[in-house]
Amino acid sequence: MTPTLPGFEYLRLPGVDGVELAAAVGGHGSPVVLLHGFPQTHLMWRHVAERLADRHTVICPDLRGYGASDKPAADSPGVYAKRTMAADVVALAAALGHDRFALVGHDRGALVAFRAGLDHPGTVTHLGILDVVPTLDMWDVLHGVSAAVAFHLYLMAQPPGLPETMIAGSADAFFGSFLDAWAGGPDALPPDVRAAYLRASRAAVPSIVADYRASATVDIEHDRADLDAGTRLTMPVTVLQQDWGAQLGYDASAVWRAWAPDLDHRLTEAGHFMAEEAPEEVTAAIRELLTR
Numbered sequence: 001m002t003p004t005l006p007g008f009e010y011l012r013l014p015g016v017d018g019v020e021l022a023a024a025v026g027g028h029g030s031p032v033v034l035l036h037g038f039p040q041t042h043l044m045w046r047h048v049a050e051r052l053a054d055r056h057t058v059i060c061p062d063l064r065g066y067g068a069s070d071k072p073a074a075d076s077p078g079v080y081a082k083r084t085m086a087a088d089v090v091a092l093a094a095a096l097g098h099d100r101f102a103l104v105g106h107d108r109g110a111l112v113a114f115r116a117g118l119d120h121p122g123t124v125t126h127l128g129i130l131d132v133v134p135t136l137d138m139w140d141v142l143h144g145v146s147a148a149v150a151f152h153l154y155l156m157a158q159p160p161g162l163p164e165t166m167i168a169g170s171a172d173a174f175f176g177s178f179l180d181a182w183a184g185g186p187d188a189l190p191p192d193v194r195a196a197y198l199r200a201s202r203a204a205v206p207s208i209v210a211d212y213r214a215s216a217t218v219d220i221e222h223d224r225a226d227l228d229a230g231t232r233l234t235m236p237v238t239v240l241q242q243d244w245g246a247q248l249g250y251d252a253s254a255v256w257r258a259w260a261p262d263l264d265h266r267l268t269e270a271g272h273f274m275a276e277e278a279p280e281e282v283t284a285a286i287r288e289l290l291t292r
Contacts (some may be wrong), residue, residue: 002196005046005060006055011244013095015064015088015137017079022068022213023061023092026055032286033089034060037107037130038208039201040273043193044106047279052286059096063109064088065207066201074160074210077218082135085211086116089212090123103126104286106275108211109221111135114259117233118226119263122236126289130271130282131241134225137217141250149247152178156209157216163194168205175201184271193276236292240274240285264289 002012008026021143024042032052034045042060049058059158062069064085078084093101095272103124105113117127134179141152142217156163165172175198183189189197203209238259245252253265268276 002193003043003198005043008049008058012234013061013072013092015091015107016070016084019064019070019072019088021064021070021088021092022063023059023060024049025057025090025096027058029056030105030290031057031059031093031096031101033093033101033103033292034058034064034111035089035103035105035112035186036060037062037109037177038211040107041200043196044083044273044275046193046276048275048283048286049235051279056102057096057098057292059093059098059101061089062090062200063112063211064110065211066204068100071204074206074213075094076181077214080207080210080214081218081222082112082115082214083222085112085216086119089116090111090120093123099123100125100268102126102128102286102290104130104289107132107272114233115219115222117237120230121234126292127233127235127237127260128286128289129241129256130274131244133244133252134223134259135219136227137255138215139220140255141244141248141255147246153212153216156212159211160213161210162220163209163213164206164278167209171202171205172198182272184269184273184277187272188271188277218238233262236264238264238266238285238287238289239267240282242270242272242274243267262292264292 005024010026069131103113110129
């Protein structure tokens, strides 16, 4: 049986272009939307969402293409563009009566949150980013053998067909390798949660690949256009990440400051799945963000 967020209501809500998103909604107060990463679902927020719900309406959707949300065919480059996925989030919040909300994303969800902040500055009041750099910068900071840590980015950037076939042929081994390698410790992902992530990912190979393929194509175009136009994040931004700059040889704070003038950049000792490994630290960072 798939785990759920205790005390949260499960809804299906409209995104854009006829897509529906599954979301867990709980708590009362000003709205905070939490977006999950790869290879996960909204369940990654189970500890943080419970803590935030004492003061906020907390909305945890599965991104399009993931979990229990719709998985439209990628019949055009824009279907899984972060611009489209960000529009889903804005539409979902509006369906719940929220025309302004704070937004926090992890991994793939952080790239969606980043795009939402750029495209919808009047809607996103505060922006939290966990363990990524923007798409355009992501490709720039990967060099030589150090890029092996992100081999999946290159695999899923290939034209349709081969990546989907290769991953589907050994889905549990593929997705499980990230769950194991990226966790900061063996207790980060309980067996039932790990199993739920594998089931969800196994059932979503084409859409997950399409999400990643968009980050090697249309998402780069959108980021570059904004960078050239001088578009920046106007809301308070908190970035919490591992020390990837030291590992890959770049200044992570400087990368983010180029996009976010009002920036609080923090490093963590937790692993990639920090919302599950260090929920108190992540919750505290979000609470502090919301006071700015």
